[in-house]
Amino acid sequence: MREWEKNFRKIEPYVPGEQPKLKDMIKLNTNENPYPPAPGVVEAMEHFDVDKLRLYPDDKSDNLVQALAEYYHVKKEQVFVGVGSDDVLGMAFLSFFNSEKPILFPDITYSFYEVWANLYKIPFETQPLDEAFRIHKEDYYKPNGGVVIANPNAPTGIAEDLDFIEDIVKHNQDSVVIVDEAYVDFGTRSALSLVDKYENLLVVQTFSKSRSMAGLRIGFCIGNEKLIKVITDVKYSYNSYTMNQTSLYLGVEAVKNEEYFRTNLAKIMEERTRTIDELTKLGFTCTDSKTNFVFATHKDVPAKELLAMLREKHIFVRNFGSNPRIANYLRITIGTREQMDTLFAAIREYLQQ
Numbered sequence: 192m193r194e195w196e197k198n199f200r201k202i203e204p205y206v207p208g209e210q211p212k213l214k215d216m217i218k219l220n221t222n223e224n225p226y227p228p229a230p231g232v233v234e235a236m237e238h239f240d241v242d243k244l245r246l247y248p249d250d251k252s253d254n255l256v257q258a259l260a261e262y263y264h265v266k267k268e269q270v271f272v273g274v275g276s277d278d279v280l281g282m283a284f285l286s287f288f289n290s291e292k293p294i295l296f297p298d299i300t301y302s303f304y305e306v307w308a309n310l311y312k313i314p315f316e317t318q319p320l321d322e323a324f325r326i327h328k329e330d331y332y333k334p335n336g337g338v339v340i341a342n343p344n345a346p347t348g349i350a351e352d353l354d355f356i357e358d359i360v361k362h363n364q365d366s367v368v369i370v371d372e373a374y375v376d377f378g379t380r381s382a383l384s385l386v387d388k389y390e391n392l393l394v395v396q397t398f399s400k401s402r403s404m405a406g407l408r409i410g411f412c413i414g415n416e417k418l419i420k421v422i423t424d425v426k427y428s429y430n431s432y433t434m435n436q437t438s439l440y441l442g443v444e445a446v447k448n449e450e451y452f453r454t455n456l457a458k459i460m461e462e463r464t465r466t467i468d469e470l471t472k473l474g475f476t477c478t479d480s481k482t483n484f485v486f487a488t489h490k491d492v493p494a495k496e497l498l499a500m501l502r503e504k505h506i507f508v509r510n511f512g513s514n515p516r517i518a519n520y521l522r523i524t525i526g527t528r529e530q531m532d533t534l535f536a537a538i539r540e541y542l543q544q
């Protein structure tokens with residue numbers, strides 16, 4: 192090894208879900224929304240002034256921040272936006288977790304948390320979920336450098352109620368508690384109602400799943416003004432212009448059409464119930480998902496075998512093989528009714544052979 196190679200940062204990266212380029216596929220592997228973005232977004236896109244691309248975007252993301260502040264009834268100074276919630280979360284880890292004590296998060300959760308902790312050399316300690324994949328809240332009542340909870344959790348899909356989250360925040364007033372609400376719109380009560388009560392709470396959300404805009408990369412967090420000031424300073428120490436012109440322009444439209452938003456969410460939640468029923472009939476056990484995916488294991492057929500079989504048919508689902516506790520589970524995004532019917536038929540046919 193050359194001398195300069197010894198100075199390389201060694202990191203085990205996060206592995207995102209595959210983005211295959213097939214035309215005829217059914218893509219249920221990265222929790223994208225099967226429905227198009229709001230009609231206002233589509234229309235605004237047609238009127239986008241391309242000349243804007245000559246200019247740097249608004250470093251303050253003022254219009255988008257304003258739209259979110261109004262939508263969630265908070266002050267502009269309580270909102271921070273980023274390039275997807277991954278950007279916001281990464282920035283939050285860098286901003287708030289500078290203690291020598293370990294940060295705490297579950298052993299089964301969004302696997303990016305561990306990657307950021309390693310990247311920024313933040314000590315961490317994972318807390319095991321119980322047999323039913325539930326968080327044991329008392330595990331988080333000990334000295335720590337920060338707490339991160341995804342609610343609903345991923346990839347289990349299981350949500351905890353607001354009192355449960357509040358207990359964790361209440362017991363951790365000496366550290367920042369991040370609640371990652373990537374899937375909150377699919378039927379969970381948000382912790383946003385607690386941000387004015389607890390200065391140490393940061394709630395992170397995204398446009399990627401519930402607002403059908405994964406391709407645009409918009410995420411945001413809401414918290415106390417002190418937290419937002421710090422994360423903003425960190426952003427300006429890293430990249431002033433994170434949000435591009437198109438995201439800033441179209442993002443504002445995405446929060447305008449409440450009826451379209453609610454209708455799509457209802458369709459996905461209804462399809463989730465039907466999916467759990469159908470998969471149960473086919474011999475799967477599913478968690479009680481409150482997200483736009485189900486988390487399922489089959490009584491006889493290994494997850495990897497099903498994954499490969501579906502892949503042959505160009506139906507993509509996800510498996511997290513590196514964690515032995517969940518290696519035999521499939522995470523299946525809720526698609527349209529037609530897509531799910533194709534999935535059920537493929538599984539049914541395979542089981543009958």
Ligand SMILES: *Cc1c(COP(=O)(O)O)cnc(C)c1O
Pocket residue numbers: 222274275276277278301341345371373396397398399405408409410
């Ligand atoms: C999808 C997801 C994210 C990141 O989403 P972005 O597309 O970066 O906004 C963050 N946390 C969890 C738990 C997710 O599932």
